[in-house]
Amino acid sequence: MSYTSRVLEESIEKNANEPEFQQALTEILPTLQPIIEENPQYEQAKILERLVEPERSIIFRVPWVDDKGEIQINRAYRVQFNSAIGPFKGGMRFHPSVNLSVIKFLGFEQIFKNSLSGLAIGGGKGGSDFDPKDKSEREVMVFCQSLMNELYKHLGANQDVPAGDIGVGGREIGYMFGQYKRLTDQFEGVFTGKGIPYGGSLGRTEATGYGLMYMVECMLETKGESLVGKKVAISGSGNVAIYAVEKAQQLGATVITVSDSNGYVYDPEGIDLALVKEIKEVRRGRIKEYVDVRVNAEYVENGLVWSVPCDIALPCATQNELLLDGATKLIENGCTIVAEGSNMSTSLDATHLLLENNVFYAPGKASNAGGVSVSALEMAQNASWTPWTAEEVDVKLRVIMRNIFTNSYNAAEKYGMKGNLSVGANIAGFKKVADAMMLQGAV
Ligand code: NDP
Ligand code: 2IT
Numbered sequence: 001m002s003y004t005s006r007v008l009e010e011s012i013e014k015n016a017n018e019p020e021f022q023q024a025l026t027e028i029l030p031t032l033q034p035i036i037e038e039n040p041q042y043e044q045a046k047i048l049e050r051l052v053e054p055e056r057s058i059i060f061r062v063p064w065v066d067d068k069g070e071i072q073i074n075r076a077y078r079v080q081f082n083s084a085i086g087p088f089k090g091g092m093r094f095h096p097s098v099n100l101s102v103i104k105f106l107g108f109e110q111i112f113k114n115s116l117s118g119l120a121i122g123g124g125k126g127g128s129d130f131d132p133k134d135k136s137e138r139e140v141m142v143f144c145q146s147l148m149n150e151l152y153k154h155l156g157a158n159q160d161v162p163a164g165d166i167g168v169g170g171r172e173i174g175y176m177f178g179q180y181k182r183l184t185d186q187f188e189g190v191f192t193g194k195g196i197p198y199g200g201s202l203g204r205t206e207a208t209g210y211g212l213m214y215m216v217e218c219m220l221e222t223k224g225e226s227l228v229g230k231k232v233a234i235s236g237s238g239n240v241a242i243y244a245v246e247k248a249q250q251l252g253a254t255v256i257t258v259s260d261s262n263g264y265v266y267d268p269e270g271i272d273l274a275l276v277k278e279i280k281e282v283r284r285g286r287i288k289e290y291v292d293v294r295v296n297a298e299y300v301e302n303g304l305v306w307s308v309p310c311d312i313a314l315p316c317a318t319q320n321e322l323l324l325d326g327a328t329k330l331i332e333n334g335c336t337i338v339a340e341g342s343n344m345s346t347s348l349d350a351t352h353l354l355l356e357n358n359v360f361y362a363p364g365k366a367s368n369a370g371g372v373s374v375s376a377l378e379m380a381q382n383a384s385w386t387p388w389t390a391e392e393v394d395v396k397l398r399v400i401m402r403n404i405f406t407n408s409y410n411a412a413e414k415y416g417m418k419g420n421l422s423v424g425a426n427i428a429g430f431k432k433v434a435d436a437m438m439l440q441g442a443v
Helices: 003-014 019-038 040-044 047-051 100-116 137-154 170-184 204-221 239-250 273-282 287-293 324-332 348-356 370-383 390-414 421-439
Strands: 056-065 071-082 088-094 122-128 160-163 231-234 254-260 263-266 298-301 312-314 337-339 360-362
Touching: 003 019, 003 047, 019 040, 019 047, 019 100, 019 348, 019 421, 040 047, 040 421, 047 421, 056 100, 056 137, 071 088, 071 100, 071 137, 071 160, 088 100, 088 170, 088 370, 100 122, 100 370, 100 390, 100 421, 122 137, 122 160, 137 170, 160 370, 204 239, 204 312, 204 337, 204 360, 204 370, 204 390, 231 239, 239 254, 239 273, 254 287, 263 287, 273 287, 287 298, 324 348, 348 360, 360 421, 370 390, 390 421
Parallel strands: 088 122, 088 160, 231 254, 231 312, 312 337, 337 360
Antiparallel strands: 056 071, 071 122, 254 263, 263 298
16 A cells, blocks of 8 residues: 555544545545655655644633623634644634634645745644624624633744634734733734734735636636636635635626625626625625625525536635536536635545546645735734835735746646646645655654
């Protein structure tokens, strides 16, 4: 049995109740086989056995008092997966579906993504099963403060630097950062995605969505095409989706869908982004409100957004949102590019189907790396007490996304899998981390 198969089998058994983590392991480990064969020292040094085991996992209670005066208890996590190439770095997710398996899959993916960014950031992820959706401003604040009363002990600008993810945006980061500062008396770059008045980077809010479109530009260039005139289907209507819509429109595409967990909107004229921002960023409302204003658009409750014909599909909501049925529809309708804004958007069987049908596919760890990359740029600005302009950040983001594309593309080609960005991204991300671990001894 090959080394990668053996470690996969052992880690699946060891993490028996963690389906999302198992899925990430199954997606990544087998693709590393060629680089493992080329570098027998990795097996000797048990690099894979070490890589699949987080350096530290913290699970803790978050008690808080709701608006009725009742005590509520949530569970929170921080999985500090790998710090071989830099401080732990990765977002916090607040969503009722959060559990250890979800946080571990996200943290594991983050190791490779952060390495691909070319910047000095290790992999980590955290979150809680808290649902900010139905909570008042005060409840969100006291929850964030209570969570930090424990988490602050494990964070630091050179130790572990969280950011946002599903359910965690500028508001939540502000409350968590404020509580960290209060508890430690330190003003340091311990979160990214901070507000601009207190050390946030210009361009971080837009970075994931914009970066995704810069990646799609690179994919199109290989076919001598551009975004002009392309029909783009996007799922989600949160941070990543909104700024993917914005950049896609700026680059000449027509975005025809957005969604949330209740349904999708199909607007053949092109999504009215100002309206989506008003509903989602200002009112924190539901996407179905879109058709109250844009009466010619259609709202489909619980529908399959991937059944809308498009040239390019960009899942930007959550994991496993593009399954076999969706992939089949996309292929039938002539879609030629799928690039993931969300993490592990596509199930393994759906990914295989897309690849078999020559759909050019970019995995989230490559195509959504713009967010964490600008986070690392925020850390650099904080460390030097010097803010950069939005233009400087955007230029750097675009260069980073192009490098990620090229490095992933070239790695796939080198190992005889030309065009398979999934394999390429895994190999390119793995190499730097593995070499850093080798150089640091058995740690
Ligand atoms: P937001 O909370 O801003 O938005 C999430 C969107 O996805 C909402 O429209 C939400 O709908 C929808 N969604 C969430 N969970 C589900 C679900 N279970 N089923 C269907 N729809 C769902 O999060 P982000 O935009 O920040 O994150 C979206 C994805 O991008 C995640 O996978 C995240 O890990 C990834 N990502 C985020 C980065 C960032 O910088 N923010 C960076 C890289 C990746 P509803 O309101 O109904 O829940
Ligand atoms: O999945 C991700 O890369 C993020 N949620 C962003 C992480 C970060 O530290 O900016």
